[in-house]
Amino acid sequence: MALTDIKQISIRKYLADMGITPIKEYNHYAMYHSPFREDQNASLKVDSNKNLWHDFGTGEGGTMIDLVMKLKNCSFHEAATKLEKEYNSFSFQGNTISDEKKNDTPTMVIQNIVPIMHPKLIEWIRQRNVDLNVANLYCREIHYSTNGKPFFALGFGNDKGGYELSNPPNFKSCISPKEITTFQNNQNICLVFEGFWDFLSYLTIQKIEKSKHDITVLNSVANVQKAMDFLKSHKEIYTYLDNDDAGKKATELIKSSGVSVNNRSTKFADYKDLNDYLCQKPMQKSAVKIQKSKGRKM
Numbered sequence: 001m002a003l004t005d006i007k008q009i010s011i012r013k014y015l016a017d018m019g020i021t022p023i024k025e026y027n028h029y030a031m032y033h034s035p036f037r038e039d040q041n042a043s044l045k046v047d048s049n050k051n052l053w054h055d056f057g058t059g060e061g062g063t064m065i066d067l068v069m070k071l072k073n074c075s076f077h078e079a080a081t082k083l084e085k086e087y088n089s090f091s092f093q094g095n096t097i098s099d100e101k102k103n104d105t106p107t108m109v110i111q112n113i114v115p116i117m118h119p120k121l122i123e124w125i126r127q128r129n130v131d132l133n134v135a136n137l138y139c140r141e142i143h144y145s146t147n148g149k150p151f152f153a154l155g156f157g158n159d160k161g162g163y164e165l166s167n168p169p170n171f172k173s174c175i176s177p178k179e180i181t182t183f184q185n186n187q188n189i190c191l192v193f194e195g196f197w198d199f200l201s202y203l204t205i206q207k208i209e210k211s212k213h214d215i216t217v218l219n220s221v222a223n224v225q226k227a228m229d230f231l232k233s234h235k236e237i238y239t240y241l242d243n244d245d246a247g248k249k250a251t252e253l254i255k256s257s258g259v260s261v262n263n264r265s266t267k268f269a270d271y272k273d274l275n276d277y278l279c280q281k282p283m284q285k286s287a288v289k290i291q292k293s294k295g296r297k298m
Contacts, residue, residue, distance in 0.1 A: 006083050009064050011046050011053050019144075019151045019165075021108065021173045022046075023220060033172040034058075036070060040194065040273070041246050042220070108175050110163075111150070112143040121154050124168045128197060129278045131204040138200065144175060156196035156217075157181065164196055164219050174219070180227045183215040188235040190214040192254070194221055194242050198274040202240060205278060213238075221250040228257055237261045242273040 012022075012030065022030035023042040032044040034055050043056040054061035060070065068079035116122060116136050125135045135154075142155035142163055153171065155163035158179040165173045181196070191213055193199040199217050203209060214234060216227050221241065231237055237259050241247035247265065255261045268277035 006080055006087075007063050007065060008051065009083060009087050010048075011051055011064050011067060012048060014064065014067070015046070017147055017149060019108070019146045019149070019153075019173060020171070021146075021176075023174075023178075024222060035170065038170050038272075039172070040221075040242050040244065042222070108144055108146050110142060110144045110175060113155070114141045114143070116141045116154065118152060120168065121152075124154065124166070127168070127279075128201070128275055129204065130197070130200045130275075134200055134203045134209055137209055138196070142175070156219075158219055166197070178219065178223070180219055180223050180230075181215075181217040182227075182230055183211070185212060185214055187213045190216055190231055190234040190237050192216045192218065192227070192231070192237060192239045192241065194218050194240070194247060194250075194273065198240055198242075201275040201278040205274075218250070221246045224250045224253055228254070232257060232259055235260065238264050240264050240274050243269055243271065247273075 015021075015032065015035070018035075020032060020035055022032050024031040028049050029045055029047045031042040032046065033039045033042050034044040034057055036055065037057065039057060041057070045054045045056065047053070052061060052063060053067055060066075064083065065076060065079045068074070068083060069076060072079065072082065074082070116125070116132075116139060118141055121141055122132065125132055138156060140155050140157070140163075141152060142165065143150065143152045145151065153165040153167040153173070155165055155175070157163055158177075158181045160177045160179040162177045162179055163175040164181075165171070165175065191202070191211060193202065193216070196217055196219070199215065203211070214230075216230060218224055218227060218241075231254060237254060239251050239254060239261060241250055243265055251261065251263050251265070268274055271277040271280060
């Protein structure tokens with residue numbers, strides 16, 4: 001396979017074969033959670049027309065080969081060899097990048113849903129300092145296939161039957177449909193979390209298995225508009241979003257709807273998010289406990 005052919009291998013197809021799916025899709029490009037690091041903001045752009053990628057979080061980017069070099073931590077020659085072996089049967093004749101991208105959308109099929117048993121996932125939960133019993137209450141071990149290839153991950157269900165997926169060291173994806181997750185206890189107070197790790201961290205910090213208040217897990221700040229009707233049905237909102245620009249904008253957007261918002265992210269302002277706080281300062285985790293105006297813990 002010629003070098004020019006290797007560079008024409010669709011980046012979107014390659015990511016799909018790895019079980020990595022886009023978070024947002026537009027006419028000529030898609031946004032992904034960066035597979036190189038923890039990324040809450042879907043900052044990896046893949047241009048389908050040019051077949052190039054760019055990570056806005058690090059400023060890195062390039063061709064298909066550059067992507068493999070970064071992912072596999074290997075040389076140019078090693079990356080090209082890996083791609084040639086894996087995609088040697090791929091036919092490029094009469095198949096432009098624009099034509100190829102029509103088949104880039106991965107088919108993710110759930111094969112089995114079981115309690116969390118795999119040692120890799122259990123260790124992943126422990127690394128996050130999350131209580132395993134709490135994780136087992138809200139998450140499942142999801143076995144699925146993408147374009148016929150088997151994968152497994154920790155899965156957190158949403159309100160439309162989809163699953164948020166997580167796997168070490170920093171894999172994030174979802175089995176569509178993408179949607180928020182809500183837990184309703186017919187209360188006037190709702191707690192809002194950006195992702196399920198933050199929700200599980202909150203329960204671990206509070207040493208409880210279930211909140212007496214309603215819960216909204218956005219599963220991405222891009223879903224904040226989807227949560228607005230549910231949030232507006234409450235008298236008070238407590239937000240635990242990430243301490244970044246996206247989290248701050250989402251908090252302001254919720255405030256602009258006219259509901260009463262208490263921004264609890266200030267309680268862990270020196271950390272990226274609530275799970276980061278839990279992982280780095282476990283001895284101080286009681287400090288995050290919030291008190292209602294009458295002194296009751298939330």
